[in-house]
Amino acid sequence: MLPEASKTFEAEGLSDRVELVAGDFFVEVPPGDAYLIKSCVHNFGDERAIELFGVLRRAGAPLLLVDTMIPAGNEPHYSKFDDVEMMVIAGRNDRTEAEWAALVTAAGFEPGRVVRCDERFSLLEAF
Structure with missing residues (x-):
């Protein structure tokens, strides 16, 4: 690559x-000033995601996680289609904002704000 x-x-x-x-x-x-991860962690189960976030946390810089986040409610949303697709193709799933926050917290980060980038992606800051 x-x-x-x-x-x-x-x-x-x-x-x-x-x-x-x-x-x-x-x-x-x-070492880095921040770590940006986009569109890959939803490929991993919770334990593997926490393992990855733990490595990043030990490196000591903020995390910027850009991924699909499922919103609350039953309204149509891209992430809900992607969630089903991820389950079928990869055996994994997309996560809600609360589920992402729980994973980064389990690795020792403190979740910050979430910025909705578009219908598909949101950015979670973690410190």
């Missing part, structure tokens, strides 16, 4: 602003 990512950053004129590092985020992450 690094060679492809490098080409992309270079083509966009961003290579001087980014350091690409290979690794396993279930084991260790490099």
Whole structure:
């Protein structure tokens, strides 16, 4: 992935602003000012998600989690379709804002605000 990512950053004129590092985020992450994770944690069950968040928490920087969050109520919403799709394809599920907050709390973070980005994604800050 690094060679492809490098080409992309270079083509966009961003290579001087980014350091690409290979690794396993279930084991260790490099130091950073914040950790941004988008659209991947819903692929993991709760225990694995807490494990990942624990690695990030030990690194000592805030977490910015961008993922699908199921809103309350029975109104139609993209996340409800995605939840069923995730159960069928990956054997996992999307989560509500409260469920995401519980997972980051279990890993030692303090959940902050949630920002709705669009119908599909929300951003949860955790400190």
